Amino acid sequence: xxxxxxxxxxxxxxxxxxxxxxxxxxxxxxxxxxxxxxxxxxxxxxxxxxxxxxxxxxxxxxxxxxxxxxxxxxxxxxxxxxxxxxxxxxxxxxxxxxxxxxxxxxxxxxxxxxxxxxxxxxxxxxxxxxxxxxxxxxxxxxxxxxxxxxxxxxxxxxxxxxxxxxxxxxxxxxxxxxxxxxxxxxxxxxxxxxxxxxxxxxxxxxxxxxxxxxxxxxxxxxxxxxxxxxxxxxxxxxxxxxxxxxxxxxxxxxxxxxxxxxxxxxxxxxxxxxxxxxxxxxxxxxxxxxxxxxxxxxxxxxxxxxxxxxxxxxxxxxxxxxxxxxxxxxxxxxxxxxxxxxxxxxxxxxxxxxxxxxxxxxxxxxxxxxxxxxxxxxxxxxxxxxxxxxxxxxxxxxxxxxxxxxxxxxxxxxxxxxxxxxxxxxxxxxxxxxxxxxxxxxxxxxxxxxxxxxxxx
Amino acid sequence: xxxxxxxxxxxxxxxxxxxxxxxxxxxxxxxxxxxxxxxxxxxxxxxxxxxxxxxxxxxxxxxxxxxxxxxxxxxxxxxxxxxxxxxxxxxxxxxxxxxxxxxxxxxxxxxxxxxxxxxxxxxxxxxxxxxxxxxxxxxxxxxxxxxxxxxxxxxxxxxxxxxxxxxxxxxxxxxxxxxxxxxxxxxxxxxxxxxxxxxxxxxxxxxxxxxxxxxxxxxxxxx
Numbered sequence: 001x002x003x004x005x006x007x008x009x010x011x012x013x014x015x016x017x018x019x020x021x022x023x024x025x026x027x028x029x030x031x032x033x034x035x036x037x038x039x040x041x042x043x044x045x046x047x048x049x050x051x052x053x054x055x056x057x058x059x060x061x062x063x064x065x066x067x068x069x070x071x072x073x074x075x076x077x078x079x080x081x082x083x084x085x086x087x088x089x090x091x092x093x094x095x096x097x098x099x100x101x102x103x104x105x106x107x108x109x110x111x112x113x114x115x116x117x118x119x120x121x122x123x124x125x126x127x128x129x130x131x132x133x134x135x136x137x138x139x140x141x142x143x144x145x146x147x148x149x150x151x152x153x154x155x156x157x158x159x160x161x162x163x164x165x166x167x168x169x170x171x172x173x174x175x176x177x178x179x180x181x182x183x184x185x186x187x188x189x190x191x192x193x194x195x196x197x198x199x200x201x202x203x204x205x206x207x208x209x210x211x212x213x214x215x216x217x218x219x220x221x222x223x224x225x226x227x228x229x230x231x232x233x234x235x236x237x238x239x240x241x242x243x244x245x246x247x248x249x250x251x252x253x254x255x256x257x258x259x260x261x262x263x264x265x266x267x268x269x270x271x272x273x274x275x276x277x278x279x280x281x282x283x284x285x286x287x288x289x290x291x292x293x294x295x296x297x298x299x300x301x302x303x304x305x306x307x308x309x310x311x312x313x314x315x316x317x318x319x320x321x322x323x324x325x326x327x328x329x330x331x332x333x334x335x336x337x338x339x340x341x342x343x344x345x346x347x348x349x350x351x352x353x354x355x356x357x358x359x360x361x362x363x364x365x366x367x368x369x370x371x372x373x374x375x376x377x378x379x380x381x382x383x384x385x386x387x388x389x390x391x392x393x394x395x396x397x398x399x400x401x402x403x404x405x406x407x408x409x410x411x412x413x414x415x416x417x418x419x420x421x422x423x424x425x426x427x428x429x430x431x432x433x434x435x436x437x438x439x440x441x442x443x444x445x446x447x448x449x450x451x452x453x454x455x456x457x
Numbered sequence: 458x459x460x461x462x463x464x465x466x467x468x469x470x471x472x473x474x475x476x477x478x479x480x481x482x483x484x485x486x487x488x489x490x491x492x493x494x495x496x497x498x499x500x501x502x503x504x505x506x507x508x509x510x511x512x513x514x515x516x517x518x519x520x521x522x523x524x525x526x527x528x529x530x531x532x533x534x535x536x537x538x539x540x541x542x543x544x545x546x547x548x549x550x551x552x553x554x555x556x557x558x559x560x561x562x563x564x565x566x567x568x569x570x571x572x573x574x575x576x577x578x579x580x581x582x583x584x585x586x587x588x589x590x591x592x593x594x595x596x597x598x599x600x601x602x603x604x605x606x607x608x609x610x611x612x613x614x615x616x617x618x619x620x621x622x623x624x625x626x627x628x629x630x631x632x633x634x635x636x637x638x639x640x641x642x643x644x645x646x647x648x649x650x651x652x653x654x655x656x657x658x659x660x661x662x663x664x665x666x667x668x669x670x671x672x673x674x675x676x677x678x679x680x
Binding site: 112203 | 590592
């Protein structure tokens with residue numbers, strides 16, 4: 001028998017209104033979270049497969065569709081699209097896309113407390129992505145390469161921007177880690193490209209020497225860098241009647257992020273405790289069930305380097321200047337505890353919200369079950385932020401060769417342990433007296449379709 | 458009680474959310490005569506502008522020659538000396554980045570404006586370096602100099618002088634403060650006689666980790 005107390009009618013109505021409001025709030029949050037439940041890693045899987053199958057047009061269409069449908073993925077998808085553009089001969093379009101993303105990342109580097117707050121109620125995917133440090137440098141490297149594939153007018157400016165970014169990242173490293181600025185490890189490729197372009201002026205050998213010296217210090221075991229350094233210190237760009245061919249080889253399939261469930265580390269719990277203590281009167285529970293965080297995956301590859309032949313004469317293998325796999329893993333490891341801590345804090349805040357909401361209403365019956373179910377759905381809808389520049393190679397390698405002016409047949413083949421393991425690709429290059437000619441190629445593995453682009457300007 | 462806590466938490470999060478947002482970027486045109494920014498980590502306009510002004514002024518003052526020293530041109534008037542400005546060599550502790558080409562143009566333009574010399578176009582100098590495949594620092598070797606000047610002469614630009622500019626620096630450290638002395642040297646060599654002249658200008662600059670560094674280290678009452 002249900003008793004109705006007229007004196008409590010207004011209180012019951014008030015509670016019903018609160019319940020309704022919270023129900024709407026939770027439903028809204030769950031629906032927002034559900035829309036982002038699918039991770040970037042899952043969404044990008046199909047375009048990535050198309051890319052490695054050599055179906056660049058289908059890959060572009062798939063990425064463009066993704067860019068239109070998912071606002072938070074747009075910048076990283078644009079980076080992938082730029083790679084597709086560059087390798088399909090649309091260097092200008094690639095440069096435009098990269099410039100847009102560069103400016104967006106520069107803007108998004110500023111903190112947004114609004115996004116941070118919303119991410120505590122949903123997940124990290126609602127935060128704007130401003131790129132990992134190595135992505136910010138590689139973005140400018142690809143800008144230089146895209147420009148060199150055209151007229152090369154702005155390539156020097158882009159290499160200067162690489163140096164500016166290095167400086168900025170080193171300053172950030174100093175302020176965030178408390179370590180000295182000199183301990184920051186920049187990407188050698190940026191210095192190499194600056195040196196390469198300064199050497200090609202035929203009068204700024206001192207600049208070239210300075211940049212090659214930095215690159216050589218970062219890669220002390222790289223023999224070709226030692227040759228470059230020796231050449232600019234006492235030699236010349238090329239002999240009269242000769243030009244230079246630079247082969248930029250993208251080797252292997254690059255790293256990407258996937259979602260995993262892991263137990264929080266003690267370091268992450270410590271950071272999470274600081275976060276939730278700052279937000280409200282909450283404490284960490286003694287145990288935390290596994291949380292969803294991103295992890296780095298590096299696909300296995302069978303290609304070590306690219307063998308270069310000119311007019312059927314063996315020149316040698318390309319040499320590594322940017323180990324992206326290593327960069328991605330080390331960058332992720334440095335941020336892993338912070339990512340984990342945010343996930344823990346988010347879980348505590350969500351649980352506390354549900355408990356507080358339940359406490360303000362009837363403590364039993366269907367309402368409590370409904371609130372518990374909504375809470376479970378809310379937590380389950382959370383997904384890890386797996387956004388990253390997915391169409392990067394595992395390694396960027398370079399080979400420099402001086403050849404007589406005129407047209408030459410360039411043959412490139414994937415190597416493993418210095419032995420060819422797949423079909424080679426051929427292209428014709430035109431070498432101009434005293435100038436550089438640039439070739440970009442991508443060998444993901446022995447089976448995938450490889451691409452070659454040549455500046456021939 | 459729980460409701461109050463929950464609402465407090467929600468309002469705190471919301472307040473934090475509205476407290477900060479990303480800013481825009483703005484630009485403005487700096488009026489002529491306005492002071493330059495002073496670089497906090499390395500040299501910039503505040504160092505290079507006075508270095509170039511002083512070095513070129515000294516150079517032009519010393520190289521002013523009387524009409525009897527000049528060759529007489531085909532039009533009967535004294536012919537100006539022809540200078541080939543080879544380039545700037547950066548031997549300082551800092552990478553000057555995009556300033557290198559700017560310094561070249563600044564020096565080249567000032568020499569051209571002085572009407573005392575006839576500088577050779579940089580494009581011709583670059584073309585000659587490209588053709589001969591010589592390093593700028595190897596041009597003083599007699600054979601190289603002869604070949605290089607012959608190429609320029611063939612292009613209609615006979616050379617009287619080579620001009621080199623060199624940027625150097627010296628660093629003094631004291632705890633968290635650093636003093637860096639920047640020096641721009643202009644070196645003029647007569648390609649006919651081998652005689653040379655050298656001029657330099659200097660700007661000193663202090664770098665400090667704190668705002669009090671300048672007062673603490675450069676206080677006139679301290680010494």
